[in-house]
Amino acid sequence: MPTITPEIKANLTATAERQGFSESTVTDLYLALVRGNGTMAQFSSPEVGGAGQWMRGGMLMVGDMFNNNLKNRVGALFNDLVTIYEQRPIAEVATFVPHSANAEVDPDAKTSEGIPLAWGQPSSSGSQNDTRYAYYPQARRLLVARNDESWVYDTGDHQIGGVQQQNDWGAMTFTSQYGTVNLNSLPVVMKDGKPL
Structure with missing residues (x-):
């Protein structure tokens, strides 16, 4: 499992407050993004409409597919998570x-x-x-x-x-x-x- 440093945890907490999601959901989606090497994420959480998938470049699917407000919020959340992912300390970056x-x-x-x-x-x-x-x-x-x-x-x-x-x-x-x-x-x- 990827390491969540204190700096990343603080950024995830701030993002959860700013975007209006629970910290556990934001952390789960961040870890999904890490598993997808920052370019994609497969996730499942009731708070974001159930099962879904995000890909860099604009593709986003949420379980509650007709809820455009939720989709926009999840999209904004992933924008923040990508920034956190790209700014993580060099020691946390896989050599791949x-x-x-x-x-x-x-x-x-x-x-x-x-x-x-x-x-x-x-x-x-x-x-x-x-x-x-x-x-x-x-x-x-x-x-x-x-x-x-x-x-x-x-x-x-x-x-x-x-x-x-x-x-x-x-x-x-x-x-x-x-x-x-x-x-x-x-x-x-x-x-x-x-x-x-």
Whole structure:
């Protein structure tokens, strides 16, 4: 479970007061956002209309789907939670996704998956089931990690927008400007941090 530092807890408390939700609901939604690497969240809470899903870029579904007032409030809450997520201390940031695209980076520095920090911030990242992914457009690389294994794919001229579906490992597909991209159609260039 992600660590809630005293600073993050104070921010969550202030957000709960400002947005008019209970602190426990705000904390639950924040943890859902952390599990979704800051780009998506799946949640369930009576206070926010039951089961729902939020994705960066504007997609929001709440269980009480005709309650536009509630939907707007939950959307505003996630805007605040994204800010808290992005401003968390560097020690709390998982090495899967580099924290800052603007920081000076040692050209040889790597994440725990062997991804060069010089690749910068991914433009798209998330998780589904037990699989995480991050797309690095500048390097034209897609990182997919599952359990203790990771693969890096060369995306060529595809601009990956996000995972489309994942029924099983072989059926994982992504969206690009050309439509659907099957993961197995991309060449693997790195496995568990080691170039192939």
